[in-house]
Amino acid sequence: MERIDQLRREIALRESELADLRSQLALAESEHRARQDDGSSGWKWPLAQHEYDRYSRQMIVPKLGLESQLKLKKSRVLVIGAGGLGCPASAYLAGAGVGILGLVDGDTVEVSNLHRQIAHSTSRVGMSKVESAITYLQELNPTIKYHAHQTHLTTENAQGIVSQYDFVLDCTDHPTSRYLISDICTLLSKPLISASAFQSSGQLIVLNNPPGQGPCYRCVFPKPPPPESVVGCGEGGIIGPVVGVMGVLQALEAIKVITQEAEQKGDEKKKTNTMLLFSALTDTPFRSVRMRGRRSDCVACGDASELTLEKLKSSMDYVQFCGVKEPVKLLKxxxxxxxxxxxxxxxxxxxxxxxxxxxxxxxxxxxxxxxxxxxxxxxxxxxxxxxxxxxxxxxxxxxxxxxxxxxxxxxxxxxxxxxxxxxxxxxxxxxxxxxxxxxxxxxxxxxxxxxxxx
Missing domain, CATH: 3.40.250.10 (Rhodanese-like domain)
Incomplete structure (x- = not known):
């Protein structure tokens, strides 16, 4: 087994190095073509030829077009969590051509991840999830920039990481992370696309959009669920395509948020906030429910909120807020x-x-x-x-x-x-x-x- 593990690590390392070389090659080729197209060949279009080749099927869709592709190219998107949600979400964002794609995760790839976390592979078991995912994404689209954050998001590093990006996807699986991510996005005015999946169902919400007007996670869920009710995939299970569907929908919502026209001041009607619910094993798997708007008394985004970046770093204890699941001690x-x-x-x-x-x-x-x-x-x-x-x-x-x-x-x-x-x-x-x-x-x-x- 030691020899097998060693070979797997070596293969994963070579795959990562090869993907990085291909990414460098694609970037060098792109820069070379750009220099050739700069005046001497009469190239006058806002995107390079290889970008038209790569994104043409997307750009000809009604309501998208060249302007939307340029917005995607300028966008900086952060995916927090490189697991079941983060893998498909980051894959479709990379395929869509976002300018910079950042990934945050402190875990390593396990065999039990592979039935649903499609960016990872058997040869990369034991490898950092962020490194493994970027290896996959560089193969998919080597022409965009990837930023690796091989750590869990904490109160100490949240501002430094999230502030580098324009849009955030919450692809984590625990309430403590969801409240932290929502709070930092509220403080930094970043739109947030949040999803979750468990067993055969999932849910999706777009938060803080537009920043300062849309509800935050605390507006929708002022109180966390009881600690004893929080069951992870390891105990409750998950169907791979279910979490895949929710991750793909996150990418779709991110593309919509990035490319949509800014709302005009004094515009017609107020936006209705909804939550999308998915139930895979029913005859009607999708339904939407109306979601409450921003709460004026919300502790994070309310009118009298006292939440600040300094307070988040120094005194916010999300584990205590969400509660700790104590070991059962019923028997003598x-x-x-x-x-x-x-x-x-x-x-x-x-x-x-x-x-x-x-x-x-x-x-x-x-x-x-x-x-x-x-x-x-x-x-x-x-x-x-x-x-x-x-x-x-x-x-x-x-x-x-x-x-x-x-x-x-x-x-x-x-x-x-x-x-x-x-x-x-x-x-x-x-x-x-x-x-x-x-x-x-x-x-x-x-x-x-x-x-x-x-």
Whole structure:
């Protein structure tokens, strides 16, 4: 494996170097053609010949044309997040011919990214996402400039990075990032295109457009979601094309914002702000809902807002604002067993029940031998009288058979165990009801590394 990893790193490095050389070549050829066209050949058009060749199909679209292409060429666009949203968004912006395209991301490419993050590849696993994405983009369009920011956006670096660009795309996946990005865009008067995707659905909104008039993220979502409700793709899953659709729509909205005519003062009617909702598995996947406008009492963009660049850097704590998801601590230490203890119990004690509370899709991928699948949703929706055994509860060899519960990492299993206790199935302590600490992750690490843990 060490040799394989070394070869992958070398291939990724060579790909990056080759893409950079091609970009330099394309730039040199472009400059050479520009010098040739400067008067001596009578070239009198605002774009170079290679730009007409590359963007002609786009420029002949009604309401776009040459003027829009020139606006794109002058634009500086920042994509924050080089993942499932950022990859397709940056690809279509690069293809459209934006002047400067910046990418911000502090993560590296993982194998689990590849089913949806189309700018990355197997050979670039372990490589910086920004470096990997730019390698891909240089192959796609080597004639524009790319700026790499191999870091996460923070309160300390946000002003320095965002101030270099005219338009921003939020392609991140956590509330802390979304509030920070919105705040810095509000303070620096940058239009913001924000999207999100989870499982089979997504949403898209255009914020702070025009700057100072459009709502910011805080206007639409004054309060962050409860920390325990925030589930990432690693736990909840995501369909690749869903996040791809939302990323493509972000690029489309960015092109519209860049190329649209500035609204005239005192113009006809006030712009209606909408949020686009996408649900992939329904008969009508797209719908728009009216979005509230700028709130006069908004803490970021309101009339009496006290948010400043200095305050953002010195005293804004976005993690505290959004809350921290605390580890679940519902069971006593003696009500939890280690995976080593359960491995011994599985061999020596046949008279017991092991319930896996993950959803059936996850259970179908891998499980501990002998476990029974009852999803946590069944536990949460059941409201029986105390002592009443629910119909879905498995029959045991005897009413005193111990019950062990397991989940992905040991959180939902505690919740399910406590629910069984609340139902009285522990018979006031006579029957053991508890969970396996660390869940399937601990089982894979300590007992069975062959489990395809997801």
């Amino acid at each position: 230490p003696e009500e939890r067993i280690t995976v080593e203890d359960y491995a011994r119990i599985a061999k020596e004690q046949k008279d017991h029940v092991l319930i896996d509370v993950r959803e059936k899709e996850q259970f179908g991928l891998c499980s501990i031998p002998g476990s029974i699948n009852i999803p946590i949703t069944r536990f949460m929706s059941h409201r029986p009288e105390k002592g009443q055994v629910p119909e879905w509860f498995p029959e045991a060899i005897s009413p005193s058979s111990p019950v062990y519960l397991v989940c992905r990492v040991g959180n939902d299993s505690q919740t399910a165990a406590q629910k069984l206790k609340d139902m009285g199935l522990d018979r006031d302590g006579e029957r053991f009801v508890g969970d396996i600490s660390g869940g399937l992750m601990a089982w894979r690490n300590a007992i069975d590394p062959s489990i395809p843990f997801v």
